[in-house]
Amino acid sequence: MSKPIEKVMSAPEAVEKFVNDGDHLIIGNYTVGTCMELVFEIIRQGKKGFTLYSQSGILDVELLVAAGAVERLVATYVLRSGGRNGGSAVERALQDGSLQIEDYTNYNYNARLMAGMHGFSFMQVFEGIMVTDLFKKRSFMGEDKYRVIKCPYTGKDVVTVPAANPDVCIVHVQRADKFGNAQYWGAIGSVPAAALASKRIIITCEEIVDTEIIRSSPHHTIIPAFRADAVIEVPWGAHPTEVVGHYNQDKLMWGLFIMAAAGGKRLQAWMDEWVFNCQDRQAYIDHYVERFGSGRLQKLVAKPLYSAPANYGSAFHSTWDANGKDRGTGLTMEEIENLLEERGLLHD
């Protein structure tokens, strides 16, 4: 008897196995619950040459760009730290020519993933974009950033964006089972689309739970097991960003990071301390507690606020009633078999 495939492994193992130099890499999370441990591990392993997709790339993009891992960036929103006199790793990399960027709007970016997720070659976007520099100024995608076609039904010009099917998605969720059924709730953003558009999916979660829990709340599942490649249980895996139901954004760490991002050397020092000198998330959290105390961490822990359970019940569980009669025919199994024999419908 075959069994479902278990995909539980460590973050180093998953990154080693499923992330390659030169990949199109997508950050699955949008603004919240960022897959920080996977970002850290990719940097620790020195993977590079990525075309990076991030819808709202603050920590994730800044760190990967500062690590020199990104050649091309597809984004809608990047960090600017410290106003006019500040800066960012993205700004510095654009200025020194080591990074190319393709700017989209939130909707345009998401539309590329929607097309990719559903297997279409393009998606229609809103025509107003044609008057803007997002449409007119193109970087490494050139003509293929947007193309205009005639709608066969209305005859109007329709702006399209090409499908995106990144090689690998890294994503953090609240819970998953060991087979890769991943459940996420809160700000949906583009999270399911980013994961499902991708060829490979690496999932970190706050907790690995029994499949029974997944099956009793399937509306929370954004990635079905058959699409998942790796599952890693990483408590605090998104810190200093927040995970609904687990912990809030850590404004202290966030603030330290944002201040560091304004200058190249400061950001490098931040990365030395928190990425390179911490071999995994446990070491990172231990170091945090050592620096700032466990009280600060505990203050971030979420108080529970449960959604009302949804009733998935039905009138009966099988086709047979309490007396062993089929509900539709009113016959027992024996009577059905006799009837089939009588009518000459059974074969040896």
Next chain:
Amino acid sequence: MTKKYTLDELLIIAVAREIHDYDNVILGIGLPTTAGALAKALHAPQANLMMEAGMIDFEPVIPPNHIADVMACKGYACATDLFTAFTMTYRGFVDICFLGVGQIDKFGNLNTTSIGDYYKPDLRLPGSGGAADFISYSKRTILTMRGGEFVEELEYFTSPGYLGGGNERDRSGLFPQGSGPTKLITQKGIFEFDPVTKEIVLASIHPRISVKDVQKDVPWELKISETLAETKPPSDAEINFIRDFAPAAAMGRALATEVGFANLIKELEAREKIQ
């Protein structure tokens, strides 16, 4: 005699007053989130507050950190995705949205992407995010500016206002008729757009600010409304709401950061003493 107020408070309150009861409202990052909470608490209890991360009809309990901050909400009525939040806007269901301004030209076109050569920028700003799509298809758009600038020519065209002015936006056929920026609110005044030329016009000026103060920031001869009014000062109820709900917003970014850090350092020093 009403309470004294800060310019940040005045700005937030002016924004909040643009939200009407029963409006479908898209709130962006920063001060609009506080303005939305204020409107819902004081004058527009049935406003439907939404964010582009897909939260619809949320009840804010604390000021959201960003546009995907469900932890700042006491529940919300519908969790949809970003794609749907935008297609709802495209179909005309959004009454009002708010955008921050990096650079703005005479006709309300915006740059929030870059200063200098786009490919090798002097300053790389955050980018479009949802801005270009929202200002394209929301029925009304309120612009807010803190630290941005008026320019003759944008260095990058991120979000469409009235294009070259006049009826160019409506004529283009790319946008819903009559859409476009409705007002620009700054710490000095409230601007509207001329109904015919679509040029920006100073409509209301905050107390203790002179027209000269406003003109100073504008590199062309600013049109002044014939009915130029003084902005109605905030009420005590409005001021108290902001100070209670979002004290950091009342203080403004610089002071809030200063005070926040001082508090943090105090806390860390106290910890070292204990050890």
